[in-house]
Amino acid sequence: MKRRPSINRRLSVGLSVSAIIGTSLLLTAVFAEYRLGISDLTGADAFRFAWAEVADHVGMPVLLLIVPAILSVNIVIQRSYRLLEDTARVIANTPATRGLQIDDHAMPVEVLPFVGAINDLLKRLDCAAKENETFAADVAHQIRTPLAIMALTLDNEGVADATVLRAEVASMSRLVDQLLLLTQVNAQAAVPAPLQPYRLNDLVIETTSRFAPLAVAASRNVAFEEPGEASGTDVIVACHKEAVASALRNLLDNALRVTPAGGTVIVGCGPGKRIFVRDEGPGLAPARLDSIITRKGRTDNAQGKGAGLGLAIVTRIMAAHGGHLETNPKDRELALVFPD
């Protein structure tokens, strides 16, 4: 097994090496100064004399310098790292799993960037954990509503109304689907897969035509607006295809729910790297979209059940592509915008 690097050991080795180099340089200097040759060291007496001189004038000074240096280096390093060890002990003994920050006011300058990075990471983890908690509460609320409706329906005298139950089961399934999708999107954001180039038009036509039977069954129509000559039909976007398809699917679901029976949901590409979905609903104000995405308000009112979660997922998918979700209430349009 390879030994772990140790600053202490490295410094000691470094100092020893410099002692050896220094000694040999000094020796060379002494030999040159006194014009000594190998022949001067041949006699037993001369040899002893020469070595005594060398030990006095070279060995002693070098030893006197190097030994204290090695010792003090040891002490300084141990001192500086004792602080880190103490902090490590504090962290290990802290029962809290959140809100933990490393106290860096006494830390040596050299470790500050590292401690800073760790503190930053801890903060991010805190945020993620908090977000997940809020989210779990939100989801629990959203599941509780259909459950309550189902329980009430079943408790009603007589035969339970199957259509009510079916609708609630459908809304819960949708929610579960979206939760699954969200975990996948999050997992992907954590370990991003390389993006592949796709033709935007093909992606939209494929996704929309898979969605269309659902709309038709719900007596709504779906239309694909062919891009004009100016925007061209060959817009290529680097993306994770299934993720973008899911985002578009979410927008289509959303559009279907706000469009009255007999209405048409219009999908299209352009201008540029952009997919839009227009519905016949009231349009979504940018402020409202923001609050839905950040899940500040209740998400299950005006836009229908679960819309908030869907749009939050869309936003995450787009963020993972360096793009964003945009609302354009005047045209009653939501758009996926990719970076240029």
Add this chain to the structure above:
Amino acid sequence: MGNDLQQDSPMRVLIVEDSERLAGLVADVLKRDGHACDVAGTLSDAEVALRVADYDAVLLDLGLPDGDGVAWLKAQRRAGFDRAVLMLTARGALDDRIIGLDAGADDYLVKPAAMDEISARLRALLRRPGRRMNPILEVYGLQFDTASRRATFKHQPLDLSRLEANLLELLMRGAGSVVLRQKIETVLYDFDDEISPNAIDAVASRLRRRLKACGAGDCIHTLRGLGYLLEDRLQTQAAQP
């Protein structure tokens, strides 16, 4: 819901699913639609069943106690198994659909899927060309004989031109899903035919008129910019405004 309408020809389906309750529910609905069903709880049971009987379609769950459905299907396909396979799974990760289709599944559904959807997809699979096929296509009341190119609605003959018949066949094979314009263009016309932008719309609207005239209702939907969709059940006639 529409089960009293005229059926497609019955098929034999193997359900590979380890949850007995779920398998039972699916089998009940398929049997009610007039199909024969067998249930296998493990991959080895499924293999035995496939050796003994000839199935039109397999409904395959992925997480089975004795192995992974994807790998199993790949092996079956390599061994020459060519029946329709509909994957039904609780997984549904973003790329699972692609992985499933690559493994040789013909279609892919994520649980919980509505029963209507499962049986619709199964019917659609059996209408695809290239499989062991009934020469007569049936979509709830509409019949099309692919050999004689003749169509009937509730046994009442429809008088169709060559293009109209081709379009009807295409739509019937893809009933319940959108048939894209591009595909219609390539099937209906030769490569060097001069096609005016409205040619397909004209054929479609003539076909629609003929279907209406014989009481089939407005079952062909135009999806502007995409293509056409033939409903796979005619129940929505009543729902027309």
